[in-house]
Amino acid sequence: MLIEAKTQDFAALLRGEAPAPYRLCDSPLAPSEVLAMLTELADRIRPLFSPAAWMIVEDGEIVGLISPTQPLDAADRSLRIGYGVAPTRQGRGVATRAVADLAAWARMDARVRALTAETSVDNPASQTVLARNGFSAVGERVDSEDGPLILWRLEL
16 A cells, blocks of 8 residues: 655654554665655655655555656656665565556546656566566666666556
8 A cells, every 4th residue: 555655754764763653664664865865855856746755555564665756757747656665575566566556546647647667677576566567668778876777668
């Protein structure tokens, strides 16, 4: 289940606390510097597009985060997404279910016509998540920080 992550939710996560009424799972969602970066990203996107992030919640536990990685592309109305799951919850279908939930939400939002994502060529698990959710590989690029990436797209 996806729950909108608001400013106060990110503040709690940065303090190592779970926003009520949820619990944190038994491993960190992400390193503190990644949580800080995601907080700043959501704060930048929120005035332009909302929701700007969601907590991935399963059985009352926050097990990951999923969000736009940039504002909605006005030209083709695509929304680029990124996601992460706590290490102890990886390999259990959490990301696949979260991306499916986000795609279902996007299909109901008239602002969004497509979802896009990028995965490392060395991340077959994330590639599988996207493929299982109907995304198609539409290209490749090399990022100065992340190296070779596969570009994915899901028309809604």
